Amino acid sequence: MTALRVNGPRLWDSLMDLATLGATPKGGVCRLALTDLDRQARDRVGAWLREAGCKVEVDGVGNMFAIRPGRDAKAPPVLTGSHIDTQPSGGKFDGNYGVLAGLEVIRTLNDAGVATGKPVGVAIWTNEEGSRFVPVMGGSGAFAGVFPVAEILAQRDVAGTAFGDALAAIGYQGELPVGGRPLDAYFEAHIEQGPILEREARAIGLVTGVLGLRWYDCAWTGQDAHAGPTPMPARRDALRGAARLVEAVHALALRSAPDGRGTVGFVQVAPNSRNVVPGHVRMSVDLRHPDDAALAAMDAELRSAAAAIASELGLECEVREVASFASCRFDAGCVEQVRAAAKAFGYSHLEIVSGAGHDAVYVARVAPTAMVFIPCKDGISHNELESARPEHVEAGANVLLHAVLARAGVSADRR
């Protein structure tokens, strides 16, 4: 069966075709969750999956499931998939690759006339990015029972639109119950979104788990004051608190080397006028670590740094955790199936811990799960410059195909 290979150029063409929906001038994609562009992408990929013989169903938070029947119609499916929403300045590959690699697996099975023992499917999870609605990975989280469906539907974007209303408006609030669906296994292919595979010159990453994550909103309060007449010692400059915390977050992540991460990605200054000492600053903090105890220690360091800075500068600082997930170790059996497939093709590979969250983190709570990474150019993602090489795109899909086949069971019989 190692002779069975995906059609790399066909997969590449599908990626480029899907990337036209929301295409940006610099070659990226802006296709936020539950916008009309998201609807167009769902319509297009759904049509491709139906043409490939799948039955496509949608659940109550918009997750889509396309299933190719197996010989055992009652067996839980071996699922692949990912998401097709993007960051505001996102790329062509993040998420889209996992969904279209799943489609390519189905097409390849069809072309070769392969019947699998268990059904094989492709999932499109809603709102993985969390750019428009929190929480991030909301669709897969609801599927895994992490978030109540009502809570997901009630979330609002910055314009005040509710998730549920946006979902209904694009026609993707489906009949299927959310979750409670048994899966044989879940395999998700994805670009690495980091520099390690490229630096180590490996084609395939065997993803053994995902960093735990905590997200915070920090609010600094000082006192607005005119930039000219207010002597330096008389100021309560909220931006100085925020600036020091940016450095403190970097320092505490460095102390948790090599796997700790600390990022301030969002800052909002008020009143944000060049001749006013800022009285208020809001900022995000993102902490990650593969070890939950180490992550808890980073949390304590963050809170202690914020309190010390606030005290020294005469400011107030509120640190509020707004999202988190524990670190995740993937299923050893599934990881071994990925390894065996990579070895069978002779692809260079290494074990890797994902720094990014993925739908697989939540699906792993309800099914044996693993991920397949491929390199992306300069490790860049969440950026219009995000890029991947066609040979890696093909290699990752071949590994996905054979991990799925190992799990689903194959007969050489033509259907």
Place this chain on the structure above:
Amino acid sequence: MTALRVNGPRLWDSLMDLATLGATPKGGVCRLALTDLDRQARDRVGAWLREAGCKVEVDGVGNMFAIRPGRDAKAPPVLTGSHIDTQPSGGKFDGNYGVLAGLEVIRTLNDAGVATGKPVGVAIWTNEEGSRFVPVMGGSGAFAGVFPVAEILAQRDVAGTAFGDALAAIGYQGELPVGGRPLDAYFEAHIEQGPILEREARAIGLVTGVLGLRWYDCAWTGQDAHAGPTPMPARRDALRGAARLVEAVHALALRSAPDGRGTVGFVQVAPNSRNVVPGHVRMSVDLRHPDDAALAAMDAELRSAAAAIASELGLECEVREVASFASCRFDAGCVEQVRAAAKAFGYSHLEIVSGAGHDAVYVARVAPTAMVFIPCKDGISHNELESARPEHVEAGANVLLHAVLARAGVSADRR
């Protein structure tokens, strides 16, 4: 003539009335230059000035001049005034006080039937705040020949609207040529916008000059990257550069104590998403000092700090000066007229250097000029909490009245 006093409650009522246009929930005012609220305020104050017997004319950048005739119709006027645009979260007094104190001077002269030798007037300068359009103090600067009129009209706000189009839309692009108008003198009353008068318990500040100022736009460039998978040492985080420069600006201003000022009031992060390492940050820097050589030294320190930070963090930083004015010493004769008026009323007073820029800085280039400061609560300005006490509001207007009379020449004859 020291018996002649303004009507304090009437002046206070005018201030409160004008403050209803753009009133904010916390008791401040948001009335950005050349918005419809600015038009409503111009209409209202213009009507008051006409009712007080003034001829009101408007120049090509929207500066308004209301003149009460003197016995010598051809003499250049003794002008008072300020501005009625505000910061986005501004107060009731900044600018508005100088304009309405000028109106109160006119009303007081009318009530007492006083004819002055020279005409007496009130100017309303366009876009002093610089919040919507740069440069700050654009109207008075154009009047003084500092900025070409075409340059002012071509400035655009963040929404892309041109100054000239916004001015025409509110109907205040007047026929009067910009500048070239001889003035006998210019007196501007203003809240201090700093804590010194209140701390020293003085009613009146005799403003001898204004701190020199330089404004910069700084642009940091690093590399957007996903917050999870990108190891800390592999990052080029533009926000770290900005954060360090915030601290460097504060430090260099502290080294120029007690009169040096350094402020970062504006920060814009891109893409400003919580799970993306920021690749770009724009920030303002505002440096001030009463000594031009010391200000030049602060400029050099800023550029050297930015270059050192950029080099250490592997970032690029462009530091661009976008506005400046040299420190300013007001006319000794005009300052003495303010001092004599304060003494005549027995008001406590001290000499003070303004930390804020004012229209008087530019008008001083074309006419003998001085300013009258009154205390404001806690030194707070550019803030909805900005406040001043009625007795100080009245005292400042009395000083303004008598400085104007000393310059304009008085006869006891009823007109």
